Amino acid sequence: MLELKALPVGCADRRRSNACAGCGARPFSVCGNIDDADLGRLDALAEHLVLQPGEALIREGDPARHVFNVTSGSVRVYKLLSDGRRQITGFLFAGDFLGLATGETYVFSAEAIEPATACRFRKSDYRTLIRETPALEAALLDRANHELAAAQNQMMLLGRKTSLERVATFLLDLPDHDPVRATVAGHVHLPMTRLEIADYLGLTIETVSRVLTRLKTSGVIRLLSLTELRIEQPAVLKAMAEGEA
């Protein structure tokens, strides 16, 4: 959501030959114009991380020494106010990038939601690589710009949508961001808690819970478990997400 996003599925398959040994996924596997020699250099520089739920990749305020590429699982990115209010600015999944947007120190925190793996690069290595690999740079610029568009959508959600519209939008958008998980149409997996959903949508847990109950009661969705649900009436949900219901 928040940082640059790769499209790892096809890549991982096409180029498995050179995949990362530690996590099985290929770091920086931005599909497209990057040749194997460049990808090899990336692999050589990657450190591989295995994260338990709640473990931090990045802490706001720490010196920004690394750049990350999530290779499996899911990650929350957030900022805090001094009194503890939290805004989750994005959920990241396999293929997403992290830590490109910062200057001297990180301006946000990032933690694993579920068990996750990531590749880590020293920022100096990253800068050199960028300089020497125009195709990589172009891909990152393109992705950064798409992330800006996503950020605009989230601003619309946070600034102008009702709680029902926010939750509906969230349920519709979430599957798009998790490219690895086999996406059965209409099936939504929620690796995050209600609190995390609330902090992402600018609501409280209670409001999220009430809206989900309302959607369930009206037959628009079906809750299979706390973390799995089916969209029963996608057209209705879409209308709700856009404020047409």
Added chain:
Amino acid sequence: MLELKALPVGCADRRRSNACAGCGARPFSVCGNIDDADLGRLDALAEHLVLQPGEALIREGDPARHVFNVTSGSVRVYKLLSDGRRQITGFLFAGDFLGLATGETYVFSAEAIEPATACRFRKSDYRTLIRETPALEAALLDRANHELAAAQNQMMLLGRKTSLERVATFLLDLPDHDPVRATVAGHVHLPMTRLEIADYLGLTIETVSRVLTRLKTSGVIRLLSLTELRIEQPAVLKAMAEGEA
């Protein structure tokens, strides 16, 4: 706020020799590593636009054929819901970029707030230039990443801050974005209407007006006119912006 931002002030002065004839400002004047030959090619490709208040540079949904660089005045960038609700995702000033973030069609609209000028490039030209000018690409990537950080701050504002905190944050941040206007410390110029401020902060005009009145009554700011104000107690306003008051 929203798109890539140049630092035109120093540039404009240092390189006036080759400044744009139509608007007096130099398009794509990203200070730093771009040499004169490249800047010359940029100049040659620029179309110069003069905009009256309310005139559109970009309409959401139109085919994305151009990329823009604001050279004077100010511009609002926004998205609409079908029922007319508007979220302004950013205000742009001299030096800001616009239209890089899109695919086939624009996903937001952009209109002049005050009389403004901009340079316009055909997207195909822009792509070629990018490809041939690594320094330009690097500068744009860097700026895109900084814009992502700014977007995260706005999400925090929209999702978690109170009306008082939103207005305080806005008054403190605004001067940073308008690099051309001579910024007397503590003096804030508001080229936009109350409605535009409200649509940027996710509030209504009435709430914005009430908060400004409250800040005025408590002596934190002084309203010189509808569009000019002074911050009398910057420390207090900063505390308010971070939720510490």
Added chain:
DNA sequence: CGCAGCCTTGACCATTATCAACGCTGGTGG
């Protein structure tokens, strides 16, 4: 001078937050 457009202020209302109680579920230890 008058009007249009924007801004301010006030009264009231609604959505969502807060506070509180209860329920479910999964893990652990007796």
Added chain:
DNA sequence: CCACCAGCGTTGATAATGGTCAAGGCTGCG
């Protein structure tokens, strides 16, 4: 193996922030 406990989720009652509706005031321009 069962029971308890902790953590998360749901539901309900109440409160408050900000929205809505309405009236009136400035300001700048014709």
